[in-house]
Amino acid sequence: MTAFRTLDQAEVKGKRVLVRVDLNVPMENGRITDATRIERILPTLREISDKGGKVILLAHFGRPKGRDPKESLKPVAEALAQHLKKGVAFADDCIGEAAATAVGALKDGGVLLLENTRFHAGEEKNDPAFVQELAKLGDLYVNDAFSTAHRAHASTEGLAHVLPSFAGRTMQAELDALAKGLESPKRPLVAIVGGAKVSTKIDLLENLVQKVDALVIGGGMANTFLHAMGLGIGKSLAEKDLADTALRILDRARETNCAIILPVDGVCAYDFKAGAYNQTFGIDAIPDDQMILDVGSQSVERVNAAINDAKTLVWNGPLGAFEITPFDQGTVATARHAAERTRAGKLVSVAGGGDTVSALNHAGAADGFSYVSTAGGAFLEWLEGKPLPGVDALKA
Numbered sequence: 001m002t003a004f005r006t007l008d009q010a011e012v013k014g015k016r017v018l019v020r021v022d023l024n025v026p027m028e029n030g031r032i033t034d035a036t037r038i039e040r041i042l043p044t045l046r047e048i049s050d051k052g053g054k055v056i057l058l059a060h061f062g063r064p065k066g067r068d069p070k071e072s073l074k075p076v077a078e079a080l081a082q083h084l085k086k087g088v089a090f091a092d093d094c095i096g097e098a099a100a101t102a103v104g105a106l107k108d109g110g111v112l113l114l115e116n117t118r119f120h121a122g123e124e125k126n127d128p129a130f131v132q133e134l135a136k137l138g139d140l141y142v143n144d145a146f147s148t149a150h151r152a153h154a155s156t157e158g159l160a161h162v163l164p165s166f167a168g169r170t171m172q173a174e175l176d177a178l179a180k181g182l183e184s185p186k187r188p189l190v191a192i193v194g195g196a197k198v199s200t201k202i203d204l205l206e207n208l209v210q211k212v213d214a215l216v217i218g219g220g221m222a223n224t225f226l227h228a229m230g231l232g233i234g235k236s237l238a239e240k241d242l243a244d245t246a247l248r249i250l251d252r253a254r255e256t257n258c259a260i261i262l263p264v265d266g267v268c269a270y271d272f273k274a275g276a277y278n279q280t281f282g283i284d285a286i287p288d289d290q291m292i293l294d295v296g297s298q299s300v301e302r303v304n305a306a307i308n309d310a311k312t313l314v315w316n317g318p319l320g321a322f323e324i325t326p327f328d329q330g331t332v333a334t335a336r337h338a339a340e341r342t343r344a345g346k347l348v349s350v351a352g353g354g355d356t357v358s359a360l361n362h363a364g365a366a367d368g369f370s371y372v373s374t375a376g377g378a379f380l381e382w383l384e385g386k387p388l389p390g391v392d393a394l395k396a
């Protein structure tokens with residue numbers, strides 16, 4: 001049950017409603033490759049618009065250092081309009097005159113997307129002056145970005161303290177679904193953590209190994225562990241300066257009897273552009289001039305064996321660079337296996353993350369999971385039991 005105000009308590013008619021959403025969608029060559037995060041916020045936007053509220057969207061995109069046209073939300077505004085089947089205005093700043101003029105021109109029921117909040121340093125600093133600049137644009141605040149709720153930023157946490165604040169429908173649904181599926185999970189509980197965000201996620205693993213019975217590590221995350229264990233990883237994506245953290249996590253896992261499953265073979269290429277070339281090597285024989293871009297077939301067997309032993313599976317982060325064929329095979333094979341076990345009633349499976357959702361859709365496996373969250377890092381932190389600043393700020 002959610003312990004905070006929802007849209008049921010919000011009077012929006014004629015009001016300027018600042019809605020924080022997560023539009024940090026996977027993109028390739030300027031094209032959105034998975035629109036799940038857009039689809040999930042439509043009910044909230046339609047509800048506020050239909051009730052005559054002025055919908056003013058706040059969102060981040062990527063991790064820009066200042067204003068970076070490559071990280072502009074403008075292309076997302078067009079995609080949002082297509083999904084909403086309604087015009088979406090765009091302002092090329094989220095504060096100041098450009099934003100105020102666009103808000104002033106908005107009619108009741110209209111929808112406006114403001115430019116990337118992370119173009120301003122005050123966003124990630126949760127700077128009170130920046131919060132006030134945002135608050136000038138609205139009469140009330142709705143947070144519908146569960147997948148960014150682990151960030152105590154101005155638009156995800158600060159605003160909730162200066163305007164009347166409410167949870168959006170996606171925020172409500174995510175928290176209710178995760179509580180239902182995972183608050184007291186059937187064991188053995190197995191986690192799969194992959195992906196590329198090693199520096200912001202590796203610390204989470206130290207707590208995670210105290211919560212789960214087995215942890216499968218893949219993707220760029222695994223490369224960091226393999227390097228820490230003294231194995232050559234060639235030119236693979238890794239955070240080598242986090243080797244001590246990785247070793248500490250392995251020690252912690254031994255103390256808590258959490259089985260760690262790391263790749264035993266890797267599908268390698270000379271670079272991301274890959275092309276036709278790729279070759280599988282044993283994890284102790286990775287060529288110095290190549291990079292591991294996927295887990296190999298022997299690793300897939302070990303991951304699937306861990307899935308077979310599990311009653312509950314949680315997953316964030318693909319096992320390989322799935323956007324480039326054939327480096328999607330490890331993720332596809334394991335995702336389909338998890339979906340099969342779930343459909344057979346042998347597994348409760350919950351996955352989450354911007355690219356993870358995209359990878360599961362690519363594998364045609366998303367519908368086979370018990371629940372698919374839009375959240376990655378936030379999902380892992382929720383799983384660990386860490387407070388989520390964006391959620392706590394909404395509590396009455």
Ligand SMILES: Nc1ncnc2c1ncn2[C@@H]1O[C@H](COP(=O)(O)OP(=O)(O)OP(=O)(O)O)[C@@H](O)[C@H]1O
Pocket residue numbers: 194195196197218219220237292293294316317318319320321322323352353354355356357374375376377378
């Ligand atoms: N071995 C690898 N080498 C390089 N990149 C990899 C490798 N394995 C996975 N990746 C990359 O990891 C990225 C996804 O990682 P990420 O941690 O962002 O997952 P996510 O589901 O988006 O989680 P979040 O929602 O927290 O961002 C993909 O773009 C994929 O190409």
Ligand SMILES: O=C(O)[C@H](O)COP(=O)(O)O
Pocket residue numbers: 022024062063147148151200354375376377378
């Ligand atoms: O993709 C995500 O996990 C969210 O959009 C948060 O993005 P961040 O990790 O850059 O804060």
